[in-house]
Amino acid sequence: MNHQLVLQFQGDDDDTVEKVIELEDRLIDAFAGSTAVEVDGHEPGDGVTNLILLAKNAAKVWEKIEPIVEGAADELDVNAVAFRTLNSEEFTVLWPVDYEGEFELA
Numbered sequence: 050m051n052h053q054l055v056l057q058f059q060g061d062d063d064d065t066v067e068k069v070i071e072l073e074d075r076l077i078d079a080f081a082g083s084t085a086v087e088v089d090g091h092e093p094g095d096g097v098t099n100l101i102l103l104a105k106n107a108a109k110v111w112e113k114i115e116p117i118v119e120g121a122a123d124e125l126d127v128n129a130v131a132f133r134t135l136n137s138e139e140f141t142v143l144w145p146v147d148y149e150g151e152f153e154l155a
Contacts, residue, residue, distance in 0.1 A: 052107035052132045055154060056100040059126035061093035069098045072121045086110045095155035097128060107132035111143045
């Protein structure tokens with residue numbers, strides 16, 4: 050895997066974490082048998098919950114999962130979707146396209 054792909058959601062309360070876990074389960078099902086992506090888990094804290102995936106190509110994975118994530122947006126407030134190469138600390142934001150500031154893994 051070349052990239053760490055992070056889906057960051059607003060909130061780290063029990064309800065938000067439960068909904069992120071439900072989304073995580075949907076993504077695990079969507080990528081069953083895939084060698085291009087691995088769902089690495091979720092991390093709540095500092096007012097956000099991160100859902101982390103490892104991918105060969107983060108942009109292609111985002112294209113595939115964007116409809117799934119948008120479907121969950123009724124229940125989850127997505128802050129941003131960003132990725133970095135595994136040997137870098139700097140993230141590139143994929144969504145929203147007008148994201149301002151520096152993305153940080155909370």
